[in-house]
Amino acid sequence: MLPDQPVIPMLSSLLQQLGLHPTRVSPVHGGDINQVFKVFKGDQAFFIKINEAAAFPGIMEKEARGLEALRIESLFKIPAVEAVGEWQGLQWLLLEWLTPAPRQTDFWKRFGEALAHQHLLKQSAFGWTEDNYIGRLPQSNRTHANWTDFYIQERIRPLVQVLVDTKQFSTEMLNRLEKLHAVIENEFPTEAPALLHGDLWSGNFSCTGDGYPTIFDPAVYAGHREMDIGMTQLFGGFDSSFMDAYQFYYPLENNWRKRLPLTQLYPILVHAALIGGHYVNEARSIIAAY
Template structure:
């Protein structure tokens, strides 16, 4: 069962490495036999990042995001954690985020028997109101790590390292929103990113829309309080647009 996940991770690491912008562990082999699947990576002696390394990571991430495509998505579907992540190419970012990210997770919640009718009704209102968050803003399709929380970033040999990606071409704001959702990055990281490629002022509101994807995914994976957090975010976003 794990082989497709390992193959997708290898492809993601190779894509990140090919940019020359960020350090990742090199994938050496992927394989399987009747009982096991495996992914063999380059060994790195990982240590925590300090503020100086966080600043270097912020700058490197901005350089990564300069690698762009003409469409949003990826050449194949992959995984966000253990959840399938559909990546069918789409020239329209709002359509991609609405359908391939938020609606996909909402349908998984329905199938998993989580969420009330009222919750899904409010979520649908949000999907129908998304255009309001993008007035005057048209994002580039940037290559992103896709699952960048504090546990997927460290340092080795004096260089920041990121790993366990879920890559696709996206609005780069989606990457920064993920880093803020679960923490683990210092002020130096954000200051360095902003100094290298400043974010649009509308990010302060849109980041909640991007964090919602990961909250829904965690609700599908783990249940618990993540669904309640998603409800709070949906209500906050609806209040922003008066829907």
């Protein structure tokens, strides 16, 4: 977060530099690591998030590129990137404002169809063109030819190592990863890499005024599509008709529910590293179960 100082005057100066000349700036509820605002220029509205440039280097530009990747052929309404950059120690991301609205009767059908369509946009390798972030944590996206190597080396092992280094895991947990590697290799169906949102929980989607689902705050990478599905089932907030629609357009392979603990291990490890508490025990239990 930004240091204690008048943020809106700083933001107004930044917007003036961009030539936006706002008529009103209002804080928006819900920012986690960033401060977020709704900016008015006459009747037109924009969304802007800002942070210190040194706090999470490059996080705004990486998010902007992730959003642009998701916008390609998307059935979701993805907010357009208006501008992104740094100014006087700040980094900022200016987006199209999408007015939230109550969900219509076909919202979840549209959501399931849109996610299935996104996952059908196959990618060339597991990983991404650059590292990025999931929440406050750096996310390694070094590419791999197969899912198991990517998941263990770029997702699970780094966070298990963090928990070992902070004395929340014993070193035995690192030794268990060889067995977990074999389990993942045997359990996950072989599929081409899919374009993933990467952090698809209920706080990162909404409904627009025209009834379309919108997704935002991504942690984009190319991975196994069941990772996004696992996130939708982890913290709640997704109606069962969402899965019905997804399954209609792009059916999951058999036993996908059995694999949920494996897909949810990564976000649970993220929470364990950031928050600790019961998430540490949950992650330990999943790993120990195999």
